[in-house]
Each structure stands twice: as structure tokens, then as C-alpha cells.
Amino acid sequence: MRVLGIESSCDETGVALVDGSGDGVPRLLSHALHSQISMHQAYGGVVPELASRDHIRRVLPLTREVLAGAGLSLQDVDVVAYTQGPGLAGALLVGAGVAASLGAALDRPVLGVHHLEGHLLSPFLSADPPEFPFVALLVSGGHTQLMRVDDVGSYELLGETIDDAAGEAFDKSAKLLGLPYPGGPHLSRLAEQGQADAFALPRPLLHSGKPDFSFAGLKTAVLTQVRRLEQQSGGITEGQRADLAASTQAAIVEVLVKKSLLALKETGLKRLVVAGGVGANRHLREQLNAACERRKVRVHYPELHLCTDNxxxxxxxxxxxxxxxxxxxxxxxxxxxxxxWDLASI
Structure with a gap:
């Protein structure tokens, strides 16, 4: 059973082909991805209409590239899958329309997929795939959730953000520091040059005893620090900028690590899956690996090139x-x- 997958929920157009024959872990045959970052940089964020138009331009050439990479043709595809949600409505409609058209033209069945379920299961394509059950930390640009995962389609929400997601905290803080879009990766790179304890930033809900998150207060604290530094000296030095980036990253990572450990303790599980774009953050991986090793917990990640939407x-x-x-x-x-679309509802 060969499945062609189309992702178009936001600002990446992704197409891939997997072989799901048998009952083992499906095998990735070929995949291709186009990022719209350079197009949206001029606007400081994603412009939905431009995103949708670019998906239209990219999806069919990427499909041809994927099929050529696998040495197959459209007639060899058994199922066409697409991202049904959540995401930008116009962008989602592009993938859905192409998938439905291919299904009709090829007389093949079509299946809509939850975007976050894709992230959650993506570590199964890694060299070290997980086993059920496990706790999943979903950390992407717009989502921060902890889920108990007993099997495919069996998800229990343990905790989530009550305001900004971790990815939004990275991006918004980066914008306050004058870093270009997309801010999160730029902030993480700048943080490598700074001192993580230079600024005392808040860790919202860190000691709440519940696996929920809140990052809006952290963003406000970063804004306050930026304004204070500007008032004191008329601007921020590069050293101060790096220190504030490192302090911001440390605060976000500490919250993510502690809440993940709390969810593991509450469920009694000894396996953690980390997925989503923020899951590529090196500092987060280092801190989670160290904390979980002390507690004899296995941690699984997607391959770095599969952390982004794909x-x-x-x-x-x-x-x-x-x-x-x-x-x-x-x-x-x-x-x-x-x-x-709520992941726990599927």
C-alpha cells in the first residue's frame, strides 16, 4: 500500500510517498519540501493569501519530484492523503483540492489527516522509532501540548498552553529583539553566544503542579527588559541581545522539560516522544536527554529534517x-x- 501525502497547512509545501504494506512501520520512499520563508520575510510573518498561491505553484512539481525519486508513477499510488487541519483555511484547501482531484482522476481513495497527528507520529520514521504507549510533547509554532498516546488514534490530552505556544514565545521574543523572520531559529542561534542566567525571566506555571503551559507572561517580560535597556543606554548592545536571547530560551526550555517530566510521572510511562518544529531546538534536546537519562526514560525525536511541516x-x-x-x-x-481541529477529538 503506497500512500502519497500532501502537506499545505501553512508556509511549507510538502509531498511524500511511503510504503505501508504489512503491519510494520511504514517505509519512506521519497519526499520533497518547499519552504516559503524567503517569500514571507519581507512581511515579517506568514501572509495567508500568498501562502495559498505558492502552494498552488509548488504542489504538482513536488509531486513529480517525489514520484521520480521513488522510481514510480501516479498509477503506482494506492491512497492519496492530505492535511485536513488545523491550519490556514486557504492553504489547506489547496492540498485538499489536489488530493481530491488526484483521487478522482486515478480512482484512488483519499484520506484527510490531522496535522498534529502527523507531527506526533513522525518519530516512527526515525532510526530509533518509539513503541506504544508514550507521552508526547507537541511543540510547534502554534501548539504546545502534552498527550498520552496508547496507539494510533488513541490520544488523551494531559496539558496544553493557556495562551501563547512555545514556538510563539520564541518568535515573538525574537521580534522584540529585532531578529528577522522566522524568529525562533535566529533566537536559538544568537542564544549560543549569550549567558542563560544574565536576565531573571519568569517561568509561568512552572510550579503549578499541573502539566499546563503559559508563555504570554514571558513575552511581556522580554518586552520590559528591552525597553529598560533602551531607556538606560539608548539601545541594546549585541552582548545584551545575546544574553536576553539565551535567558529567553532557557526559560522556555526549563518549563517544557519540567512539564514533560511531570506528565511522565503522572502517567507512570517511561517513554517520551518530542515532535514539532521546536523539537529541533538543540538546547531543548540536551536538557530533555539529560533529565530523562537520570530517570531512566527513553526519548524519541523525529529526524531533524522532519521536525518542520512535511x-x-x-x-x-x-x-x-x-x-x-x-x-x-x-x-x-x-x-x-x-x-x-482538536487532536484529542479524533
Missing amino acids: GAMIALAAALRLQRDMGALTRGGGFEVRPR
Whole structure:
């Protein structure tokens, strides 16, 4: 069973092909990705209309690239999967429309996939895939959640952010520091040059005893520090900027690590999966690895190139679902997107 996956939820167009034959972990045959970062940089953030138009331009050439990389043709595809949500409505409609069209033209079934489920299951494509059950820390640009995962489709929400996500805290703090879009990776690189204890920044809800998150207060604290430094000396030196970046990263990472450990303790599980774009952060991986090693907990990550949004995770999630329930497939007809979609509800 070969599954073609299309991801178009925001500012990356991803297409991939996986082989989900049998009951083992599906195998990635080929994947291709186009990032829109350079296009959106001029605006300091994602412009939805531009994102949608660029998906239209990219998805078919990427599909041809993926098929050529696998040495296959469209006729060799058994199922077409696409990101159904959550995400930008217009961007989602591009992937859904292409998937539905391919399904109709090829007489192949089509399957909509939850974007966060794709992230959550993406470590199964790594060299060290996890085993069920596990606790999952989902940390992406707009989502920060802790889930108990007992199997594909069996998810229990343990905790989530009550305001900004960790990725938003990175990006918004980076913007306050005058760093270019996308801010998170730039802040992390700058943090390597700074002192993490230079500024006493808050760790919201750190000691709440619950696996929930809050990062809006941290962003406000960064703004306060920036204004204070500007008032004192008329500007921020590069050293101060690096120190504030390092202090910001340390605060975010400390909260993520402590809440993950709390979720592991509450569930009694000894396996943690980290997924989403922030999961590529080197400091987060170092701190989680050290903390989990002390507690004899296994940690699993996606490969670095699969941390961002990509078609491989969509094709994988579809293949894993179909291994368990082929009845999820539909042929022909219209298509549906869900810009807002709770993962725990699927």
C-alpha cells in the first residue's frame, strides 16, 4: 500500500510517498519540501493569501519530484492523503483540492489527516522509532501540548498552553529583539553566544503542579527588559541581545522539560516522544536527554529534517491509520478542511 501525502497547512509545501504494506512501520520512499520563508520575510510573518498561491505553484512539481525519486508513477499510488487541519483555511484547501482531484482522476481513495497527528507520529520514521504507549510533547509554532498516546488514534490530552505556544514565545521574543523572520531559529542561534542566567525571566506555571503551559507572561517580560535597556543606554548592545536571547530560551526550555517530566510521572510511562518544529531546538534536546537519562526514560525525536511541516508525516499518519482501519477511506466526492481541529477529538 503506497500512500502519497500532501502537506499545505501553512508556509511549507510538502509531498511524500511511503510504503505501508504489512503491519510494520511504514517505509519512506521519497519526499520533497518547499519552504516559503524567503517569500514571507519581507512581511515579517506568514501572509495567508500568498501562502495559498505558492502552494498552488509548488504542489504538482513536488509531486513529480517525489514520484521520480521513488522510481514510480501516479498509477503506482494506492491512497492519496492530505492535511485536513488545523491550519490556514486557504492553504489547506489547496492540498485538499489536489488530493481530491488526484483521487478522482486515478480512482484512488483519499484520506484527510490531522496535522498534529502527523507531527506526533513522525518519530516512527526515525532510526530509533518509539513503541506504544508514550507521552508526547507537541511543540510547534502554534501548539504546545502534552498527550498520552496508547496507539494510533488513541490520544488523551494531559496539558496544553493557556495562551501563547512555545514556538510563539520564541518568535515573538525574537521580534522584540529585532531578529528577522522566522524568529525562533535566529533566537536559538544568537542564544549560543549569550549567558542563560544574565536576565531573571519568569517561568509561568512552572510550579503549578499541573502539566499546563503559559508563555504570554514571558513575552511581556522580554518586552520590559528591552525597553529598560533602551531607556538606560539608548539601545541594546549585541552582548545584551545575546544574553536576553539565551535567558529567553532557557526559560522556555526549563518549563517544557519540567512539564514533560511531570506528565511522565503522572502517567507512570517511561517513554517520551518530542515532535514539532521546536523539537529541533538543540538546547531543548540536551536538557530533555539529560533529565530523562537520570530517570531512566527513553526519548524519541523525529529526524531533524522532519521536525518542520512535511509531507512524510502526513503520508506516515495515513498509512498507520489504514493499517488499523481501511474503512477510513473515501472515494471521489468533495473534500473538507478543518482549520480548527482538536487532536484529542479524533
